[in-house]
Amino acid sequence: MRSRYCAFALGDAAYLLATWHTDFRPSELRLDQRIRWIALDILASEQQSQRATVEFEATLVLSGEVSALRERSEFVCQQGRWLYTRGEQLSPSITPWKPGRNQPCPCGSGVKFKRCCGDD
Numbered sequence: 001m002r003s004r005y006c007a008f009a010l011g012d013a014a015y016l017l018a019t020w021h022t023d024f025r026p027s028e029l030r031l032d033q034r035i036r037w038i039a040l041d042i043l044a045s046e047q048q049s050q051r052a053t054v055e056f057e058a059t060l061v062l063s064g065e066v067s068a069l070r071e072r073s074e075f076v077c078q079q080g081r082w083l084y085t086r087g088e089q090l091s092p093s094i095t096p097w098k099p100g101r102n103q104p105c106p107c108g109s110g111v112k113f114k115r116c117c118g119d120d
Contacts, residue, residue, distance in 0.1 A: 009037040021083040036061040038107040050077040068092035
């Protein structure tokens with residue numbers, strides 16, 4: 001799960017497709033380059049044999065606004081590799097907001113938002 005988040009953050013569509021189960025994988029993947037992923041929180045995980053679920057919330061910045069994506073993802077293990085199959089979108093814990101001028105960045109850097117992740 002964390003490696004897929006990193007691939008989203010780095011814009012690595014090839015890695016995302018390679019870690020997507022072939023029965024569920026789209027033929028192509030276009031990533032929105034305007035999105036800056038700034039944090040990942042794993043909220044829950046469960047593994048039963050060769051299947052697993054991971055519930056996570058990923059914080060993002062788009063057009064100077066902080067938002068989140070929350071999902072319960074399903075994975076299957078094939079030949080020692082965990083592959084993403086599908087995800088159920090859930091309501092995020094935060095509502096979209098635009099940080100004030102001197103607010104700290106939600107990524108946890110301790111730096112003001114405008115000097116950190118808000119620097120588009």
